[in-house]
Amino acid sequence: MELQQFSLKGKTALVTGSSRGIGRSILLGLARLGANVVVHGVRAGEAAESVLAEAKALGVEAQFVAGDLSAPQGGKACAEAVLAAVRQVDIVVLNASIQVKKAWLEQTPEDIEGQLRTNFIASLEMLQVLVPPMKENGWGRILTVGSVQQKKPHPMMLPYAASKCAQESMVRSLAVDLAPHGITVNNLAPGVILTDRNTDALADPDYLELVKSKIPAGYCGESDDCAGVAQLLCSDAGRYITGQDIYADGGMSL
Numbered sequence: 001m002e003l004q005q006f007s008l009k010g011k012t013a014l015v016t017g018s019s020r021g022i023g024r025s026i027l028l029g030l031a032r033l034g035a036n037v038v039v040h041g042v043r044a045g046e047a048a049e050s051v052l053a054e055a056k057a058l059g060v061e062a063q064f065v066a067g068d069l070s071a072p073q074g075g076k077a078c079a080e081a082v083l084a085a086v087r088q089v090d091i092v093v094l095n096a097s098i099q100v101k102k103a104w105l106e107q108t109p110e111d112i113e114g115q116l117r118t119n120f121i122a123s124l125e126m127l128q129v130l131v132p133p134m135k136e137n138g139w140g141r142i143l144t145v146g147s148v149q150q151k152k153p154h155p156m157m158l159p160y161a162a163s164k165c166a167q168e169s170m171v172r173s174l175a176v177d178l179a180p181h182g183i184t185v186n187n188l189a190p191g192v193i194l195t196d197r198n199t200d201a202l203a204d205p206d207y208l209e210l211v212k213s214k215i216p217a218g219y220c221g222e223s224d225d226c227a228g229v230a231q232l233l234c235s236d237a238g239r240y241i242t243g244q245d246i247y248a249d250g251g252m253s254l
């Protein structure tokens, strides 16, 4: 194995939800390997600007595309906007998601639909647009970001956990279909990773201790704990890995 097999020079990577958190770390990890990058978020703003600046400082091309993936056909619209901005997407990381923490009996139709749209339907819509040109090119990498909740669903997040399971099922179907075309499809499932999403909840010391007691490694992860996995799965170093569900969770799923 040569380090050269990790190089992404000449490739273009789109990471949804890369204005912050795990998506930001994955996008910068791919840029460090030489990929040109498309930063995505619901809307432009300071967070997206700072990722763009950090990626450009690594010497790669970087641009921002906005898109609300919870809107009907939001995935299709977003993928089309990306292809209008860059000629080819070689690597797509489907990372954006929304999560509504409520008892399942209290989840409204809007809560349920918003989570299923953003976390699953939009992923499928995006791939319907982005995969045909990848197939023509004979090379591609698709990485979805799932969750430890695929194995250990939180009682207050039923639609969220179900949406991640649906996405992982999509990964296994597509991996078989796309393997002959040089395209790998995998799912990266994080455990508890410190991001904006859980800052408030984990600020409660009792809750933090409870969460840590469920993680064999004994601590919460950082966004960068997901970046190395993405670097492997999105490069030629990972060309023989497809259809897999890989946990970056300190052992929490066990």
Ligand code: NAP
Residues within 6 Å of the ligand: 016, 017, 018, 019, 020, 021, 022, 023, 040, 041, 042, 043, 047, 067, 068, 069, 070, 095, 096, 097, 098, 118, 145, 146, 147, 148, 189, 190, 191, 192, 193, 194, 195, 196, 197, 198
């Ligand atoms: P985060 O910090 O909450 O960031 C969410 C990102 O998604 C932002 O870039 C946000 O864009 C974008 N986004 C939110 N709603 C969107 C929508 N409707 N349409 C398009 N983009 C949208 O998230 P994170 O904690 O890094 O999580 C990243 C991924 O890891 C998610 O799939 C999550 O389910 C998964 N995950 C996280 C954890 C964890 O502990 N953090 C654990 C397991 C799995 P704006 O900046 O424009 O709002």
